[in-house]
Amino acid sequence: MKKKPVIFCDFDGTVTESDNIIAIMKQFAPKEWIAIKDDILGQRISIRDGVAQLFQLLHSSQKEEIITYILKNIRFRKGFKEFVSWTEEMRIPLWIVSGGIDFFVYPSLKGLVQPEKIYCNRSDFTGERIEIIWPHTCDHRCQKDCGCCKVTILRQFDSTEIHRIVIGDSITDLQAAKMADQVFARDFLIEKCEEQQIPYYPFETFHDIRFALEQEEVFQLI
Template sequence: MTKKQIIFCDFDGTITVNDNIVAIMKHFQPPGWDQLVEQVLAKTISIREGVGRMFALLPTSRKQEVVDFAIGNVRIRPGFQQLLDYCRHNGIEFYVTSGGIDFFVYPVLSQFPIPKDHIYCNGSDFSDNHIRILWPHACDEHCHNDCGMCKTAIIRRYSPEQYDRIMIGDSVTDFEGAKLVETVFARSILVDLCKDLGLNYYAFDDFHDIVKQLEELKVQ
């Protein structure tokens, strides 16, 4: 039986050129945000705790400013539409698995033909004094990393017996998922992790590189 290819693609720093959460924090500069980023990267606090605490520093009175900046600041990495076209023409299922937040992930991706139920990200609540992040895709019983948006829980729904699972990512939120899938397309610090663990990976700069590599893998 030929396995069906399925792609799990990160959003911040992967589909987008920049990391939107860090960009928001750098722009609004709430006191203490930079220490939280350092703690997440050093893994002394979980991603869920770090991101939750960062956004809790921002008052909801600035909601429109935050939303406008987040959406207006985004630059899409070249070749993304071409990758979506390639997936459609080749019957590859495409999912966005994002540690980002709904108020910028959905508007940015609305320009692309991705069904909403193929986009996984965190939620947000602006009803109180400070922004509260919601976690609708928490870790399953196999993951104890307190991911917030658990990529491994989503990947595990697709059996390796039936699916050839491909992950595209760049950072700490992609580490655990990269260990599970059959193929990784990596950039930034994810390249180092893949090297260290001997994972099956290909480095990329933009999505044109990925389309080219998928074509090459097809004929092997």
């Protein structure tokens, strides 16, 4: 049986040109956010703890200002919209698997990716500070406290039937890259893949990814 390709794509810094959580922190958070960010990237604290701490720096009263700012400034990586259309034409499932937050992920992808094809974290603005809700936490086999656990999500798909393609850029994509059949990486994820000897294809645009995939036998047989 030929395996069916399925794409699992990160959002922040991958679909978009920059990380939207970092953009929010730069614009609205006190300087304490920098040390928290460094602890996340250095794997001294879990992603879930780190992101929760970052948003606790922000007042819920800033909600509308934050949403307006981030949606105004989001920029898609070159070729993404065409890539989505291509996956639809080829009938290749495309899942957005993001450590980002619902208030900017869903509206950014409206009209491009159906909500049921998006995994991301959620937000609660009812308290004094912004609280992050975690609907996709780690299963019993993952001890990384990921927040949005990408390996747990990937395990919901039968690896004997699908060719798992992971596209990402950061530490949040590392564990998924370890279990993928094919990895497309940029930025910090390249550094981690090289460090841990995970095979990968580098990319700068989604045109690069599409071109590489079209050369693969698994796609030529579709």
